[in-house]
Amino acid sequence: MFIDRLTQLGQDIAKLWSQYSASFLLGVRNTLILAVVATAIGCVIGFFCGVLQTIPYTKNDNIFKRFFLKLLRVVIRIYVEIFRGTPMILQAVFIFYALPYFSGNAIQFTNKWICAIVVVSINTGAYMAESFRGGIISIDPGQTEGAKAIGMTHFQTMNSIILPQALRNIMPQIGNNFIINVKDTSVMFIIGFTEFFAYHKMITGATFKYFPSAVIEMAGYLIMTIIASLLLRFVEKKLDGAGSYELVNADQLVMTAGTYNNPEKGSPYDEHSKEYPDLSERRGR
Amino acid sequence: MDNQAILEVSHLSKAFGKNTVLKDIDFTVRPGDVTSIIGASGSGKSTLLRCINLLETPTGGDILYHGKSVVARGFNPSSYRAKVGMVFQSFNLFNNLTVLDNCMIGQIKVLKRNREEAREKALKYLDKVGMVPYMNAKPRQISGGQKQRAAIARALAMDPEILLFDEPTSALDPEMVGEVLSVMRDLANEGMTMLVVTHEMAFARDVSSDVVFMSDGVICEQGDPKEIFSNPKETKTREFLSRILG
């Protein structure tokens, strides 16, 4: 019995695919483009929100700076709460109909793509703002103090020390958001955007083969997300760099002479006189 | 005012909320001084160092750097901090950079040196602390003693006028303490001006030119190390020393 059904399923899927593969693939393409573009823009939004939110101010700063930074934090906070706290499907409707409503139909989203990208980007940005903020504040305060202690400004510290480390730490969350976007962009059917899942509805409307089409959809989404996972792991590995390092032979370096002011000095603990004969030779001369 | 002094701390106080941690701290650092700050845990030694390079904002008194107040409004902390190096108990090397880059970044970003010059300087000081072989390592790949020596090279590469050390050997395994102390000893002998918070009494006694003993946020006694160690005047100093030296 079960075997029969399986063969039947195989035949149904083969038939669906031969008939509608172009539609399914178009859906995959649309989904991927929307997810990639919106995740990228969302990351940029999140990046700026995270960086702007973490600019420090003290009682000694002038009142305008303090007011401005505080205002910035409040605005970002409100943005995050609104777009994290409401369903994306509703945000899509909200934004899609807001423009014509307020402009008396003068302005409309004639291009579904633009509306979809705007909605998903803003939504992703709200999540990424928190990810970036979390990534930045999770870096050991010692890193900031080390940078301050050699005179680096907040901007320099952010740019060269904190963000490179924070970015590495939030890579998994960027991946998370991308994968969520691959799946959740399916709600964009509400504004008539035809991504992968929308084609399921169109195709089953014509064929009534709900289950076989669902199997194709499931497989399609899984393939997209698993490939995305693998790619992300690969990127993370690249970012981590080599696990080991090469010892540098000091004699190969062209260095200025007279580095040592006290060639005779050294204690039993003096590591370079014990363990690096090449160095101790140089010291002796 | 002392025309010679690099740093003059006068009536410095610091409170965290209602908790007063430093009270009426007075001392002076002149070129070539090696001042050791000793005292029980919680007596405010770290807070004092952190106030000096403005990682904490003092709540009272003044710190003069070549006669100029560093707590005054409009004072630029960045260029001051570049001249006042700091070595931390927990190293605070930049984890995303190699040892060499750790020693170059401040020179490039803050002192605006070009890469070649910065590299040459960095290598000079890495060589001094015996860290050239490890210059391509990331901080997580080297031992505590090596990290601290790299951190000292990073501070030195900025050509500081004075170096602050906050218990530079306290986070180290005993066998690594010696390698860091010997680097510090070399620096002292070469005439580097240093302000060292330490629990290494041998270092305080034999290397430093001045000792400051702190207790409960005040300077209890300060002066010549030989004098303080062999003939402490205050009861608190005597008690502390006998507890530490056994």
Ligand SMILES: Nc1ncnc2c1ncn2[C@@H]1O[C@H](COP(=O)(O)OP(=O)(O)OP(=O)(O)O)[C@@H](O)[C@H]1O
């Ligand atoms: N950021 C802070 N907020 C509140 N209290 C603090 C803060 N930093 C330090 N203190 C308090 O200040 C006091 C002095 O601390 P400090 O770290 O300066 O002592 P210390 O002499 O360096 O001690 P140790 O030898 O253990 O390092 C302590 O009682 C500590 O609890």
Ligand SMILES: [Mg+2]
């Ligand atoms: Mg301390």
